[in-house]
Amino acid sequence: xxxLSCLSLSYQNQFRAGKMDLFxxxxxxxxxxxxxxxxxxxxxxxxxxxxxxxxxxxxxxxxMSIPSFPVSxxxxxxxxxxxxxxxxxxxxxxxGLYLGAPLIRVFVGSAPTPxxxxxxxxxxxxxxxxxxxxxxxxxxxxxxxNHSGLTSTGDDMLRFHKEVNHPNFAxxxxxxxxxxxxxxxxxxxxxxxxxxYYRSLEQVAPLAPFVRVKLYDxxxxxxxxYIDYNRVFNILRGVHYNGFCSLVYEGTEEETAAIPRGARxxxxxxxxx
Numbered sequence: 001x002x003x004l005s006c007l008s009l010s011y012q013n014q015f016r017a018g019k020m021d022l023f024x025x026x027x028x029x030x031x032x033x034x035x036x037x038x039x040x041x042x043x044x045x046x047x048x049x050x051x052x053x054x055x056x057x058x059x060x061x062x063x064m065s066i067p068s069f070p071v072s073x074x075x076x077x078x079x080x081x082x083x084x085x086x087x088x089x090x091x092x093x094x095x096g097l098y099l100g101a102p103l104i105r106v107f108v109g110s111a112p113t114p115x116x117x118x119x120x121x122x123x124x125x126x127x128x129x130x131x132x133x134x135x136x137x138x139x140x141x142x143x144x145x146n147h148s149g150l151t152s153t154g155d156d157m158l159r160f161h162k163e164v165n166h167p168n169f170a171x172x173x174x175x176x177x178x179x180x181x182x183x184x185x186x187x188x189x190x191x192x193x194x195x196x197y198y199r200s201l202e203q204v205a206p207l208a209p210f211v212r213v214k215l216y217d218x219x220x221x222x223x224x225x226y227i228d229y230n231r232v233f234n235i236l237r238g239v240h241y242n243g244f245c246s247l248v249y250e251g252t253e254e255e256t257a258a259i260p261r262g263a264r265x266x267x268x269x270x271x272x273x
Contacts, residue, residue, distance in 0.1 A: 002236065002270040003244045005029075005036030005067050007212070008043045010249035010259060015043060026058045032263045036065035038246050039099070042072070047095050056099055067103075067244040068143075068172075068210050069096025073131075074109035075124040076150050082127045089131050093140040103141035103210060105172050106131065108160065110149030121150060125163040132166040143210060145172035146200075152179050152187035153196065154203030161207060173204045175232055176214030176250070183226030184216050185250055201232060206239045215249045215262045222265030233269045245270055 006029055014020035020028070022043055029037045037059065045051070059066055071092035073085045092104050108128065111120035128144060135142040144164075146157050157171055179189040180197030189196075205211075213232070217225040236245075247266055249259050 002241060003035040003065075003067075004247065004263070004266055004270050005038050005065070005244045006032070006034055006247040006259070006263070007038040007070065008040045009070075010247060011255050013255055022055060023058050026055075026062050026064055029064055030062040032260060033267065034064070034247075034263065036067045036244055036246075038068050038070060039066060040070045040072075041092050041095070044095070047091065049098070052095065052098050059099075065244075066096075066099050066101045068105050068246065069093075069099060069101040069103070069140075070105040073106045075107075075127040076109040076111050076120040078112065079120075079123045082123070086127065086131060086134070089142070090134050090138070093135055093138045093142075097138055097140050101140070103143045103170065104135070105143055105145050105210070107147050108144060108150050117150070121159070121163070124150065125160060128160065128164045128169065129166050132164060132169040136166075136168040141168055141170050141209070143170040143172045145177075145212065146174045146204065147177045148187040152177070152189065153192075154178065154200030157200075157204050158207075170209050171204055171207045172210045172212060173201065173208035174212040174214065175201065175227055175229075176212070176216070176248070181226055185214070198231065198235070201235050205235050205241065208241070209243055211236065211241065211243065211245045212248050213245045213266060215247065215258070216251045218251065218253070218258050218262045218265070220261070222261035222263070224262070224265075229266070229269055233272065 008025050096104050108124045111117040132142045177186045178197050178200040179187050180192040
């Protein structure tokens with residue numbers, strides 16, 4: 001049975017304005033009838049045990065699972081900064097493990113220049129392998145999310161999966177960040193169409209223990225303008241996906257208006273079939 005969660009960054013304007021903190025986000029998720037919350041590392045003001053205990057208890061009191069702990073890393077842009085990025089990931093693993101998340105989400109990023117793409121792939125693959133090794137020791141799966149740059153297509157993601165080649169390494173499927181899709185955000189590549197986009201989803205879906213469902217422009221029923229979610233969820237059902245789908249809102253409409261509509265629509269998707 002698929003379940004529905006939400007990423008705290010979906011309410012980033014509320015956080016920036018001081019109208020919401022993680023405890024308010026957890027209460028909001030409960031009011032939206034969600035099953036879990038993805039607490040982005042950037043939204044935690046501190047990592048001490050006293051604060052983490054409060055977060056963990058708030059999730060328990062509101063019936064919320066924490067299916068992932070996202071950390072924004074950049075392994076490809078500058079090889080000299082990889083040690084610092086690995087340390088950031090290690091801290092995220094320790095925090096996420098204490099909160100009860102089974103995996104951390106990482107990014108690989110973009111090459112310094114187009115002509116250094118192959119070089120960046122090699123050293124960032126090694127960094128991901130080292131990250132997976134650290135995660136194996138701590139007890140956290142390390143999952144790479146497609147997010148433009150070196151992970152713009154399904155082929156890119158499968159190549160990283162093969163190159164890293166570690167049992168503690170997995171892939172996160174992001175429905176917004178493959179080439180070929182119209183609309184805002186996401187990578188663009190000349191000649192790529194929706195055929196390329198849906199093929200990428202089909203390639204990564206069988207390997208993904210976690211899925212990000214992006215919303216950019218939702219109609220009155222909560223349906224996304226730029227993504228056919230009936231087709232997306234048919235792909236997921238076709239591979240017997242049984243995990244969390246995390247709502248991530250990146251549109252321009254007021255979050256408190258758009259997200260409830262999107263959540264109701266996505267609830268109907270994860271509950272169908």
